Amino acid sequence: MSDLPAGALAAVLTAEPLDRLLDYRVPEGGVAMGDFVVVPLGPRRVAGVVWGPGQGGFDPSKIRTIAAVLDVPPMRAELREFLTRAADYTLTPLSAMLRLATRVPDLGAPPGSRVLLQRGGGTPDRLTPARARVLDVLDEHGGAGFPPGELAALAGVSSSVLKGLESQGVLVRIAAPRDMPYPRLDPRHGGHALSDGQAQVAAELRARVDALAYSTTLLKGVTGSGKTEVYLEAVAQALARGRQALVLLPEIALTGAFLDRVEARFGARPAEWHSGVTGAERRRLWHAVAKGEAQLVVGARSALFLPFRDLGLIVVDEEHDSSYKQEEGALYHARDMAVLRASLSGAAVVLASATPSLETWVNARAGKYGRLDLAERFGTALLPEMRAIDMRADGPAQGAWLSPPLVEEIRTRIAAGEQSLLFLNRRGYAPLTLCRACGHQLGCHQCDARLVEHRFLKRLVCHQCGESEPIPTACPKCAVEGRLAALGPGVERVAEEAAALFPDARIAVLSSDQTESARSLKARIEQIASGGADIVVGTQIVAKGHNFPLLTLVGVVDADLGLMGGDLRGAERTFQLIRQVAGRAGRAEKPGLALVQTYQPQHAVIGAILQGDEDAFWQAEAAAREDAGAPPFGRMAGIILTGPDEARVFEVGRRLAQSAGALRKLGAEVYGPVAAPIARIRGRFRARMLVKGPKGVLLQPALSAWRAGVEVPANVRVVIDIDPQSFF
Ligand SMILES: Nc1ncnc2c1ncn2[C@@H]1O[C@H](COP(=O)(O)OP(=O)(O)OP(=O)(O)O)[C@@H](O)[C@H]1O
Ligand SMILES: [Zn+2]
Numbered sequence: 001m002s003d004l005p006a007g008a009l010a011a012v013l014t015a016e017p018l019d020r021l022l023d024y025r026v027p028e029g030g031v032a033m034g035d036f037v038v039v040p041l042g043p044r045r046v047a048g049v050v051w052g053p054g055q056g057g058f059d060p061s062k063i064r065t066i067a068a069v070l071d072v073p074p075m076r077a078e079l080r081e082f083l084t085r086a087a088d089y090t091l092t093p094l095s096a097m098l099r100l101a102t103r104v105p106d107l108g109a110p111p112g113s114r115v116l117l118q119r120g121g122g123t124p125d126r127l128t129p130a131r132a133r134v135l136d137v138l139d140e141h142g143g144a145g146f147p148p149g150e151l152a153a154l155a156g157v158s159s160s161v162l163k164g165l166e167s168q169g170v171l172v173r174i175a176a177p178r179d180m181p182y183p184r185l186d187p188r189h190g191g192h193a194l195s196d197g198q199a200q201v202a203a204e205l206r207a208r209v210d211a212l213a214y215s216t217t218l219l220k221g222v223t224g225s226g227k228t229e230v231y232l233e234a235v236a237q238a239l240a241r242g243r244q245a246l247v248l249l250p251e252i253a254l255t256g257a258f259l260d261r262v263e264a265r266f267g268a269r270p271a272e273w274h275s276g277v278t279g280a281e282r283r284r285l286w287h288a289v290a291k292g293e294a295q296l297v298v299g300a301r302s303a304l305f306l307p308f309r310d311l312g313l314i315v316v317d318e319e320h321d322s323s324y325k326q327e328e329g330a331l332y333h334a335r336d337m338a339v340l341r342a343s344l345s346g347a348a349v350v351l352a353s354a355t356p357s358l359e360t361w362v363n364a365r366a367g368k369y370g371r372l373d374l375a376e377r378f379g380t381a382l383l384p385e386m387r388a389i390d391m392r393a394d395g396p397a398q399g400a401w402l403s404p405p406l407v408e409e410i411r412t413r414i415a416a417g418e419q420s421l422l423f424l425n426r427r428g429y430a431p432l433t434l435c436r437a438c439g440h441q442l443g444c445h446q447c448d449a450r451l452v453e454h455r456f457l458k459r460l461v462c463h464q465c466g467e468s469e470p471i472p473t474a475c476p477k478c479a480v481e482g483r484l485a486a487l488g489p490g491v492e493r494v495a496e497e498a499a500a501l502f503p504d505a506r507i508a509v510l511s512s513d514q515t516e517s518a519r520s521l522k523a524r525i526e527q528i529a530s531g532g533a534d535i536v537v538g539t540q541i542v543a544k545g546h547n548f549p550l551l552t553l554v555g556v557v558d559a560d561l562g563l564m565g566g567d568l569r570g571a572e573r574t575f576q577l578i579r580q581v582a583g584r585a586g587r588a589e590k591p592g593l594a595l596v597q598t599y600q601p602q603h604a605v606i607g608a609i610l611q612g613d614e615d616a617f618w619q620a621e622a623a624a625r626e627d628a629g630a631p632p633f634g635r636m637a638g639i640i641l642t643g644p645d646e647a648r649v650f651e652v653g654r655r656l657a658q659s660a661g662a663l664r665k666l667g668a669e670v671y672g673p674v675a676a677p678i679a680r681i682r683g684r685f686r687a688r689m690l691v692k693g694p695k696g697v698l699l700q701p702a703l704s705a706w707r708a709g710v711e712v713p714a715n716v717r718v719v720i721d722i723d724p725q726s727f728f
Contacts, residue, residue: 002030009054010066012039014046015099023054025065034074036108038067047107049075049098070108073290075101078344079307085344086337091704091720092330100330101305104286105150105279116145116176116280117162122169130157131165140519144278145176176280182288185266185295187236194233195379198226201372202233208348208370209237209313216339216349218319218364221374223354223583224381228258230374231315231350232265235296239266243312243347244289245296246303248334250321251544252276255298256522262298273299273306276519301326301334304341311345314338318545319351319360320576325725333723335360354583355576358569358625359632361618377587384554384585384592386610388601395597401489402497406555406595410498414505414534418590419550422494422537423581424557427463427511429455429493430486435475437483442476448680454513455492465682494557495537502535510538543580549588554581559598559606567727568630571605575617578609629692631723635699638724639689641673643716646685649673652716653687659710660691663702668693678728688727 004010004026011021024039031037035050045067054063083097119138124131133155137146152159165171194202201219208215221227231247238245249255252274263269271285271294285306288294292309301324304314316324316335324334335351342349351360351369364371377383389403396403402410402422410420430453433442442451444462451460451469459468474481486493495509508528510521521541528536529548536542536551562574578596586592598606608617626633639656643649653673660670672689679686693699703720712718 003032004050004053005030009056009063010050011052011054012037012048012066013051013094013098014039014041014048015095015102016041016046017093017095019093019095021051021055022048023056023058023063025063027066027069029069031066031069032074034076034080036070036072036074038070038108040064040067047102049080051080068108072108072287073307073309075307076309079305082341082344083305085340086330086332088700089336089340090330090332090722091700092332096330097305100302101307103302103305104283106283107286114147114176116174117148117151117166117171118145118174120169120172124165124168124170128161130155130161131170133157134161134165134171140517141276141278144281145174146278147280150279180284182271182294183268185239185262185268185270187239187266189267190265191233191236192229194229195226197374197376198230198378201374202230204370204372205231205234205348205350206237209234209243210241211348212241212243212312213346214343214348215370216342216351216363216368217370217372218356218360219350219352219372219374220356220364221352221354222377222383223580224377224383224587225354225374226378227352227354227374228261228317229378231317231352232262234313234315234348234350236266238312238348239295241312243310244292244294244308245313245315246306246308246311247296247298247315247317248301248303248324248338249298250318250323251541252300253521253525253541254545256526257547258298262296266296270294270296270298273297273303275300276517301332301337304334304337308345311341311347313348313350314342315350315352317352319353320355320357321544322573322725327726331719331721333725336723355579355614357576358572358618358621362622362632365622380589381587382591383612384582384594386582386594386596386612388559388606388610389595389597390601391597391599400497401494401557402501402555403597406597407501409553409593409595410502410535410555413553414502416552417550418552419528419531419533419548420535420553420555421542421548421551421581421584422498422535422555422557423539423542423578424489424491424494424537425540425561425577426488426490426558427454427513427539428452428461428490429496430488430490432487433460433471434485434487435478435480435483436485437480438475438478440475440477442472442484446680446683448678452490453486455496456509464678489557491537491539495535498535498537505534506532507535507537508533510536510542512539512541540577540581542584543577546584547587548584551584552586552590552592554585554592554594556581556594556596559596559609560600560603563600563603563605568625569725571621574605575609575621579612579614582609629694632695634695635668635693635697636724637691637699637703638721638727639672639691640676640719640721641687641689641716642681642684642719643713644684645715648713648716649685649687652710652712652718653689655710656689656706656718660706663691663693663699663706666693666697666699666702668697668699668702676728 006028008026009023031050087094087097137155235245290307363369394403413420447464449464454461461468582594641649669692673687676686676688
């Protein structure tokens with residue numbers, strides 16, 4: 001079917017950073033809306049999508065012709081509408097949205113077979129660093145084959161390294177069919193017998209999927225209540241109706257265990273989409289999703305931009321998780337975009353969490369979202385008992401971080417062969433290195449940030465830019481030797497203290513250091529789950545939905561950490577994090593205990609965490625936000641100005657502040673510019689502004705007119721962050 005006949009003008013959207021559509025002449029055979037095409041652009045040929053009839057207004061003789069129409073399913077109207085609305089909402093150029101929707105290599109290449117390199121039986125005669133990197137890449141992707149170019153790029157080696165390995169049989173060449181079909185998932189395959197409570201909630205969810213219409217439901221269930229078990233029933237219903245389903249997970253390290261569960265439930269593994277998946281796999285998935293052959297996709301937030309043919313259900317698991325907000329490039333929140341996408345494709349959304357975001361809780365209270373509750377843990381497991389340890393009375397000696405009552409409980413667990421988890425949301429060994437001679441604090445050269453000691457790496461690391469340096473023995477300022485002191489605890493230091501207290505215990509540190517691959521992290525988590533450690537020390541990564549059956553004790557090392565500072569979401573985040581991490585304890589037969597170390601046991605948030613009166617906490621938090629006109633009761637946009645020249649950055653900010661009349665007329669308030677809490681990153685100065693508007697007002701058009709109306713020099717960047725989650 002062609003909407004535009006040969007010779008007509010078509011407006012084509014490309015992923016080039018142009019911020020407008022380009023007109024092209026339609027070739028022989030015509031084109032349809034949404035067709036993927038190749039068009040000439042300057043000296044290059046780029047891919048694009050037919051977005052509408054051409055706008056004209058150019059010299060007709062200069063208009064070039066569409067070079068080719070690709071043999072892939074056209075982008076459906078629903079996805080085009082989604083990209084347009086998402087771009088408008090987040091104030092992101094449409095071209096950047098198209099880039100999110102087409103992150104696949106060889107989009108238009110025909111199926112057929114192609115050459116891949118795979119691990120062969122041979123061993124290399126010499127293991128050079130380059131060769132080792134090639135083997136690492138293969139290992140990390142669990143035996144997947146790679147096109148030679150992609151393998152060379154991922155390992156950072158030349159093609160001659162690959163040839164060398166091939167000649168020794170370490171790599172072998174295979175001809176692999178492109179785009180193998182996915183195995184069928186059978187909605188009637190496995191499935192546990194559900195408890196009465198679970199069965200009731202599952203039936204409700206199935207009914208919502210069956211309505212074949214948009215709805216959003218909060219699935220609120222205490223940790224270990226079987227939320228996953230229950231929403232898989234909703235997935236089964238979508239599959240039974242012949243519709244596709246998407247499950248978003250907040251963390252790649254969680255996908256392995258989840259895929260196993262899907263396989264047990266549906267008899268086959270679903271399609272997997274995240275940054276750890278190879279280009280060839282992404283291409284296979286993209287095409288299968290577009291043709292409707294991939295029934296279920298499990299993935300990271302960017303899976304929302306896949307070309308589903310008939311999307312019937314989106315599950316956002318651990319919907320409160322802050323990683324759903326993309327903080328670079330297109331600044332979108334996957335939870336909100338899931339709701340938008342579902343509303344356009346007539347799909348049901350399930351937002352699953354034990355500790356929902358305040359936004360979702362308020363939407364459920366207002367009746368905008370449905371709400372279903374699972375109030376009990378599955379089977380005989382009980383929720384852990386929670387107690388505070390008052391560090392003013394029962395704290396440890398100077399220089400130690402684990403209080404005597406907590407240490408005693410750990411001792412009991414080790415004797416009983418059970419696991420303990422110590423939670424501290426701080427990576428590395430010590431957050432601050434100070435010279436005792438001159439008082440100098442070691443900081444990053446290019447950021448306004450302290451260097452964090454990482455003792456395993458034997459380096460000082462900047463958590464802003466990732467730069468690191470060896471730990472010096474003398475102070476870089478006063479040159480006095482041997483007086484540098486590590487102050488404060490990170491997970492490595494807590495692990496060191498635990499090792500000194502329990503020299504025979506097996507201790508594991510779990511922290512999201514960028515140096516570790518998702519695959520090796522996943523392997524370590526599995527090892528811990530099967531009993532490979534007595535004490536686990538971890539950052540917030542341990543709070544995310546893991547299942548450690550032997551774990552019966554959780555110690556929160558510093559519950560006060562997130563309550564300092566004026567972060568809008570400090571209370572909410574602390575509540576979610578500590579309740580989640582406590583929820584790792586006692587998930588099997590033995591009861592769990594969570595001990596919360598705090599210097600302010602009377603603090604309202606700590607009280608709410610311990611009592612577990614969640615609705616009371618959300619009521620109070622909602623009331624406080626409402627009083628402050630803060631989201632979700634008011635609208636907010638963060639403006640981040642950055643540049644190498646501090647004066648210019650602030651000058652742009654001041655000009656924006658002066659020309660904010662139209663925004664103010666809408667009832668919005670404009671604050672700043674002020675230096676950002678982290679005033680410099682990678683050598684760029686940072687200033688922030690904040691726009692706060694009343695709830696009913698759509699700020700975006702006014703915001704984009706405002707930004708367009710102020711001239712910005714080339715070395716200053718202005719980023720608008722709608723509904724900001726972070727304020728650094
Ligand atoms: N009906 C059931 N039959 C058998 N096992 C079940 C059932 N429901 C839950 N379980 C088991 O109980 C454990 C917890 O269930 P699940 O992971 O679904 O809970 P959850 O609410 O998603 O947990 P969390 O929020 O802590 O991630 C799992 O090991 C799961 O297999
Ligand atoms: Zn830095």
